[in-house]
Amino acid sequence: MESPGKIILVILLAFILFGAKKLPEFGSSAGKALFEFKKALNPGLDDSEVEKKSQPKEL
Incomplete structure (x- = not known):
């Protein structure tokens, strides 16, 4: 894992x-x-379905 110093x-x-x-x-x-x-x-999906899949799930 990268150290915070390297990321900064x-x-x-x-x-x-x-x-x-x-x-x-x-x-x-x-x-x-x-x-x-x-x-x-995912060529069969339209834009709204791709957006739903790419959004993080809420708890």
């Missing part, structure tokens, strides 16, 4: 390299790519 170092390097304005854009595009990947794995 990676986050700091990302801020330095890309800036605070670009990081949310990267996160958004990564989320969209993951959604499209899940949709491609």
Whole structure:
């Protein structure tokens, strides 16, 4: 498991390299790519069914 120090170092390097304005854009595009990947794995499902499967279950 990664130590908290390594995770903080990676986050700091990302801020330095890309800036605070670009990081949310990267996160958004990564989320969209993951959604499209899940949709491609289940071609028979429509968008709403894929969203239901990808949402975390509530306790």
